[in-house]
Every structure is written in structure tokens, then in C-alpha cells.
Amino acid sequence: ESPFFTLFSGIIDLYCMQWYEGSVREAVVSTQSTGAISLGVRLGANLTAGHMIMHIISDFGAQMLASGTIGGGIGGAFCCAALVPITILEMAVACVQAYVFCMLTTMYMKDAHELH
Numbered sequence: 001e002s003p004f005f006t007l008f009s010g011i012i013d014l015y016c017m018q019w020y021e022g023s024v025r026e027a028v029v030s031t032q033s034t035g036a037i038s039l040g041v042r043l044g045a046n047l048t049a050g051h052m053i054m055h056i057i058s059d060f061g062a063q064m065l066a067s068g069t070i071g072g073g074i075g076g077a078f079c080c081a082a083l084v085p086i087t088i089l090e091m092a093v094a095c096v097q098a099y100v101f102c103m104l105t106t107m108y109m110k111d112a113h114e115l116h
Contacts, residue, residue: 032112039104046097050090057083 061079064072 032108035104035108039101039108043097043101046093050093054083054086054090057086 057079061076061083063076064079065076066072067076
């Protein structure tokens with residue numbers, strides 16, 4: 001081997017090791033951050049979807065009631081009555097979302113604690 005290769009191989013190895021350690025550290029931090037961000041987005045999207053369904057049905061029922069026709073009154077009453085089971089369903093979804101949020105948060109915190 002040439003002396004040039006012997007001299008610079010140690011420097012190159014040191015530089016590559018520092019680059020590798022830095023990239024691994026960045027990958028771990030980005031993975032942990034991505035988990036927390038996806039948890040928040042999923043929770044927000046699921047709760048927003050239920051609220052939007054309730055809002056659409058209540059607006060539709062209000063417009064049917066405001067039409068002043070017999071069919072509009074019957075349809076509006078049906079929409080208003082349909083909001084009761086949907087509200088109960090939304091309460092159940094909120095409980096499930098709270099449970100999933102707590103479980104995933106606990107798992108993410110356990111992983112972060114064990115890795116450091």
C-alpha cells in the first residue's frame with residue numbers, strides 16, 4: 001500500500017464514522033417526531049370527521065324544516081331524530097380515541113425513555 005493511502009485512510013474512516021453517527025441520530029429523532037405528529041393528526045382528523053357529519057345532518061334538517069312543506073317537516077324531524085344516535089356514537093368514538101391516544105403516548109414515551 002502507498003503511504004498516501006495509509007495516511008488518509010484513518011482520516012476518511014473518522015469522517016465517515018462521524019457522518020454515519022450523525023445520520024443515525026437524525027433518523028431516530030425524525031422517527032420519534034413523526035410518531036407524535038401522526039398521532040396528533042390522526043386524533044384531530046377522526047374527531048373532526050364526526051363533527052362534520054353532525055354539522056351536515058343538522059344543517060340539512062334545519063333547511064328541510066325551514067322549507068315549510070309537509071315533506072320538509074317530516075324529513076327535518078327525521079334528521080333531528082337521527083342526531084341522537086349519532087351523538088351517542090360520537091361519544092363512544094371520543095372514548096376510543098382517548099384510549100388510543102393514551103396508549104400510543106405511553107408507548108412513545110416508553111420508547112423514548114428506553115432509547116436514552
